[in-house]
């Protein structure tokens with residue numbers, strides 16, 4: 001089973017949204033910049049005025065890797081780790097659903113998987129083409 005996410009004061013909004021099946025990022029009110037992972041201050045203008053914006057969940061694969069030995073903690077077989085670029089321009093590291101390695105540039109979309117403590121984390125699945 002997948003380990004729970006490590007929650008901190010600044011990241012709780014993201015993980016709580018995942019539990020509701022929502023995929024979000026923080027947005028700076030003064031300069032409209034989106035960022036991920038969550039943090040208290042806009043990385044561009046350092047404003048503390050922020051809101052939460054829903055994301056489309058659509059992305060493309062920029063890179064991937066699969067750990068061979070030892071298997072990742074909590075998994076029988078290590079998942080495929082992917083770096084994706086979201087439609088909104090943000091990049092994030094996640095897992096690809098399934099056993100089939102991606103091709104760089106593959107279209108993927110977000111999904112959520114349960115963790116051992118009943119939380120949820122975002123993962124990505126290939127979009128049928």
Ligand SMILES: [Zn+2]
Nearest residue numbers: 028031042045
């Ligand atoms: Zn800003």
